[in-house]
Structure formats: structure tokens, C-alpha cells
Amino acid sequence: MPSNSHFTSKQNAFSDLSCIACENKNCLINRNLQTFLDPDFTKNKSTLKCKKGQQFIMEGAPVNGLFFILKGTVKVIRTGINGREQIVRFAKEGEIIGHRGFGTEEYYSIGAVALKDSVLCYFSKESLQNVLLQNSKMAYEMMLFYANELNRSENKVKSISQMTVRERVIDTLLYIHRKFGDLRGFLNLPLSRREYADYAGTTEEQVIRVFSALKKENLIIAQGKKIGIPDLQSLKREISEHNYFLDT
DNA sequence: CCATTAAATTCAA
DNA sequence: TTGAATTTAATGG
Numbered sequence: 001m002p003s004n005s006h007f008t009s010k011q012n013a014f015s016d017l018s019c020i021a022c023e024n025k026n027c028l029i030n031r032n033l034q035t036f037l038d039p040d041f042t043k044n045k046s047t048l049k050c051k052k053g054q055q056f057i058m059e060g061a062p063v064n065g066l067f068f069i070l071k072g073t074v075k076v077i078r079t080g081i082n083g084r085e086q087i088v089r090f091a092k093e094g095e096i097i098g099h100r101g102f103g104t105e106e107y108y109s110i111g112a113v114a115l116k117d118s119v120l121c122y123f124s125k126e127s128l129q130n131v132l133l134q135n136s137k138m139a140y141e142m143m144l145f146y147a148n149e150l151n152r153s154e155n156k157v158k159s160i161s162q163m164t165v166r167e168r169v170i171d172t173l174l175y176i177h178r179k180f181g182d183l184r185g186f187l188n189l190p191l192s193r194r195e196y197a198d199y200a201g202t203t204e205e206q207v208i209r210v211f212s213a214l215k216k217e218n219l220i221i222a223q224g225k226k227i228g229i230p231d232l233q234s235l236k237r238e239i240s241e242h243n244y245f246l247d248t
Numbered sequence: 249c250c251a252t253t254a255a256a257t258t259c260a261a
Numbered sequence: 262t263t264g265a266a267t268t269t270a271a272t273g274g
Contacts, residue, residue, distance in 0.1 A: 206251050208271055
């Protein structure tokens with residue numbers, strides 16, 4: 001039996017697809033359920049179960065709606081100049097994927113792949129539009145999400161264009177730590193060095209070499225894919241001169 | 249970038 | 262639960 005068996009009692013919650021029974025308080029649809037004028041809104045959603053490693057948004061596919069992560073973790077990617085994968089962001093439970101599809105965009109400019117077995121809720125653009133037009137609180141929360149994403153995206157431009165490889169790798173480690181926290185001393189999201197590289201805008205070898213250096217300096221510990229940060233403060237200090245901001 | 253070896257993860261019996 | 266098969270990490274050229 002898996003060690004997380006304390007979740008098994010909730011498992012049939014997934015077969016009930018209604019938002020009413022949903023446990024995910026991180027989801028802005030869930031948080032705003034009571035205020036909906038149209039109680040049937042959540043009946044229009046569909047859910048999709050995704051296995052680890054499965055891509056559920058293809059770059060270039062037509063946009064019809066938006067995904068919300070009910071459970072799991074996802075990476076959002078974009079194909080770069082010479083076919084290299086660029087990781088735009090990591091997303092966890094409650095987050096929105098494909099949100100730039102609103103408005104004039106007709107095709108996804110990003111792809112999304114599940115990093116662990118995940119459950120996605122899918123809402124059509126039309127039904128979401130109706131709700132947002134009726135519900136200013138939810139529209140406001142959505143706006144905050146967009147603003148936050150924009151802030152992070154602008155910071156990423158700075159980090160990629162002005163920071164050294166070592167600083168970008170550290171920045172990535174801090175981002176993962178901030179967003180996913182740690183579990184028994186290790187980052188609560190196992191990533192390959194390749195994925196660190198794709199987020200930090202460098203190569204797998206560079207990440208491996210920076211990790212090796214950081215290990216020697218006792219700034220991180222590594223056991224395979226599990227990375228631990230024993231002293232967050234000194235790691236932060238390394239890049240503090242390039243002022244890094246909280247982002248989600 | 250590639251090749252080699254060591255180490256870790258996955259898979260299926 | 263194990264260990265064989267496969268994938269990933271680490272280093273040096």
C-alpha cells in the first residue's frame with residue numbers, strides 16, 4: 001500500500017465531477033461558487049485524467065477553453081529556437097492553464113504536460129466568459145492571476161538576459177522551493193536536471209555542474225532527483241543583489 | 249557537444 | 262519485494 005493512503009477515502013470524490021463536492025479550495029471557481037448566478041455553470045465542465053508524462057495541450061492546437069488543475073502538477077512549455085524546449089512555468093493544483101487563449105488568440109502558443117498523474121477540469125471559453133461578465137469578484141481574482149503571471153514573466157526576461165548561469169539555476173531552485181515547498185528536507189517536486197535547465201534557460205550539463213559546485217559548498221544536497229536546500233538564507237543571498245521578487 | 253561510467257528509477261515477475 | 266532493464270546523473274575530453 002502506498003504511504004499516502006490517508007487520501008484513499010477521498011478518492012471517489014473524483015467520480016463526482018461537480019464543483020460542489022470539490023476539495024480544492026485553491027481553485028478560484030471553487031472559491032466563488034456561491035456567488036454564481038447560473039448554478040448550472042459547473043455542469044458544463046468536463047474533466048480529463050492525465051497520466052504522468054502525458055501532454056494534454058499541444059502547441060498550435062485550436063483554443064476552445066481553459067484548463068484548471070484539480071489535482072497534480074503540470075509544466076507549461078514552449079518550443080524555442082532550435083527545437084529546444086523552454087519551460088515557461090510550473091503549475092499546481094488550482095491553477096489555470098491556457099489562459100492566454102482568451103481574446104484574439106486562436107491557437108495555443110504553449111504546450112502543457114503532466115508531471116505526475118493529474119486531473120484537469122476543462123471549461124469552454126463561452127461559459128467562462130459568461131461567468132466572468134456576471135461576476136466581478138471572480139473577474140478581479142482572474143485579473144490578479146494575470147497580473148502575477150505578467151510580473152513573473154517580466155522578471156524571467158531579466159533573469160535570462162542578465163543573470164549568470166549559476167544565478168539562474170539558483171533562482172530556479174528558489175522558485176521551486178517557494179512554489180512547492182519542501183517535504184522532509186527535499187523539494188516537494190522531483191525534476192530532472194534537464195527540466196531545471198529548460199526552465200533556467202541553460203543546458204543539462206551546466207545544471208549538473210552548478211549542482212555539483214553547490215553541493216561542495218553545502219548550499220544544496222542532492223539524492224538523485226531529490227534536491228534539498230539546507231540553508232535557504234545563504235542561497236538567497238547569492239542572488240539578492242539582483243533583487244528577486246516573490247512570485248507564485 | 250559526445251562518450252563513458254555510476255547511480256537512480258521503473259517495471260514486471 | 263526484488264533485480265533486471267531502462268533512464269538519468271556526473272565527468273572529462
